[in-house]
Amino acid sequence: MRAMAHYLPLSRVARLVGQSRASIQRMIHDGELATFDGMVDMNELLRVFPDVSWEDDGEFKRVQEIKEKAYGKRIYERALPDKEVLAERLFEMGREFAAAKTLLLHYDEVLRFLNDKLDDLADRGGPALYEAVAGVKLWLKRELDAAPKEAERAESLLAHESVMRIMSAQVTVQPSGHEFLVEGNDTLLEAALRVGLPLNYGCSNGNCGECRARLVSGQLRRVHPHDFTFREQDKANGDFLLCSYTAVTDVVIEAAVAGAADIPQQRIPARVKAVERLGERIVALHLTTPRSQRLRFLAGQRVRLAADGIAGEYHIASCPCEDRQITLHIRRDNRPFTRKAFDSLAKEDTVTIEGPFGGFVYNIESRRPALFVAWEHGFAPIQSLIQHAMSLEIADAMHLYWVAGETGHYLDNLCRSWADAMDNFHYHPIDGAHDPAGLVERLLADHGDLAHTDLYAVGPHDLLRALEAGAMARGLSPLGWHGEVL
Ligand code: FES
The missing domain is CATH 3.10.20.30 (Beta-grasp domain)
Incomplete structure (x- = not known):
């Protein structure tokens, strides 16, 4: 006997089974998971994920921690909805529960009626009918008494979904x-x-x-x-x-x-949270904006930093989803602000952020696989794009090619951790300088037809020109090309 149809939206399915929304969408696309009106039936979920243990679910753990009062006040407030919202959600669920219970009582009545009708039939028929009716009644009783095979898992899934x-x-x-x-x-x-x-x-x-x-x-x-x-x-x-x-x-x-084009220019004073050396030639500058002023920007954009009368423009490496935290990668050169970042900028100093600038941004309307090519510290905007795509769970598959000579792959571990955590992320570090044509050949060798791919590349002009031509020759649409000169 199957549990009643109960449909779940994709975001919740992803959370319940501990996978990304993109991978759930891929399963739907490949026909491994059936949907109805964009929703997944609970029975289908139990069938496709027979081994998932709902007990690992983060939401459940959080409720457990709240119950045990292990949460700090601020986290507690952040996790729990407003009490009126909570009351309304409980009221809504109470209504659903009442409707389900009424339906069950009705089914119970129908069964009782059916039972009486069968008894009537058995009394009025001959011995053959009496035996047939007895067989049907026995089968009915067995079916009703037996717990459905998936009952325990279905119950656990429903409990988790209700908490969510x-x-x-x-x-x-x-x-x-x-x-x-x-x-x-x-x-x-x-x-x-x-x-x-x-x-x-x-x-x-x-x-x-x-x-x-x-x-x-x-x-x-x-x-x-x-x-x-x-x-x-x-x-x-x-x-x-x-x-x-x-x-x-x-x-x-x-x-x-x-x-x-919709994002206004802003001017925000920020505090230096840390100046982190990432090897000889790169510092990561971590800034925090004031509580009431988050910087509006899109992943991939640049800002101008200014302090003590000197300024410089750099790509943001962090994701817009990181609230008031902004990170920039600054490569050692002779510009005054860069020298300051390497030599004297310190924790708690104030830096003014102006911007954002540039149109090198992620196409969040696209669900196509994305190919990212970063040259040296051009990794900064690429990191921002990748983290943004991950946060929104929009790219079907991601390939990152990072070509680094002097700077080294200064966040190699981060890229490897992305590849370890997600089966749709592939990392290809490439060492040293190459002639653009040879490099493009190597980058694109793994990819046949690029007609349904988006390509994001940050690097020197020659490399971008060769890459764009090479990718177009493999079918990349002009709308799929996104290049930023470093
Ligand atoms: S009314 Fe201004 S952002 Fe909502």
Whole structure:
């Protein structure tokens, strides 16, 4: 006997089985996992993942830790939803539980009725019918008494999924199709930024209206008041502010995703958190922006850093999903700010960040495999792109080619850890300088047709020209080419 149909959204499936959303999507694409309207039936999940132990689930552990009060106050607040949201989610689940229970009582009645009818039939028929009815009744009883084979696992899966639904809600963004989870007291805007999804916004505090979105389905709750006012007609249309509302149930919203041209220029004072030497020729500069001012940028962009009257422009190496933490890789050269970064910049110094600049950004609308080529410290924007793609779980497969001579592969361990952690990530370090044509031949040798691939490359002009021509010859579409001269 199978458990009743119960459908789960992909983000939750990924969390439950401990895999990335991209790998779940790949299984669906390859026909290994069936879906219905983009959702996965619980029975199908139990069939495809017979060995998964739900007990390892992080959400369950967190609830356990909250119960044991092992959490610090701030983490506690961050993990648990607002109490009104919690109450509404519990109320929603209570309603579902009541509906399921009513249905079960009804089935019970139907069974009782069936039993009486069968008895009637047996009494009125001859011995042959009496025996046949007795056989049917025996079979029915055995089936009803036997616990379904998957009962224990189905029960455990349902319990875990219920905890996830109490702790978080899933948001699906239209028309882009991105999905993310809202946890704790986060607004929809905060939750989107946490995964690096650049939804449009301005003031973050309910004044400008730039984070306006439309609710398509599901239930929201206002968690921050706002001064921005909507016309009655807009309210009726489902319009709301991402920076004021959280999701009570799983929701579908219509919201605009920002491109490089939508992001305003900013000027933010930041504190040096650390100056980290990564070999002889590279320092990683770790900066923290003030609590109320996070830098808006897209992965792959540059900023200008200034301190004590000198300035320099560098690529950001960190992901926009890292909140107020910004990291830049600075290669040793003779520019004044670079010399300062190597010689005198220290923890707690103040640096002004201006920007962001540049249009070398990830195409987050694409789900195609991505090929990344980094030349020396051109690894910085590539690292940002890769971490962004990982955070959004959008690329189907990723190949990283890092060509390094003088700088060395200064974050080799990080790249290897990505390759170890994800079966769709492949790392190819290449040593030393090469002539561009030979290098391009080597880079592209592993890839036949590039018609359905995106290529992101950062390096010297000659290399980019040769790479673009070589990739186009292998079918790369002009829209799939993203080059940044170093
Ligand atoms: S960002 Fe300004 S109102 Fe939401």
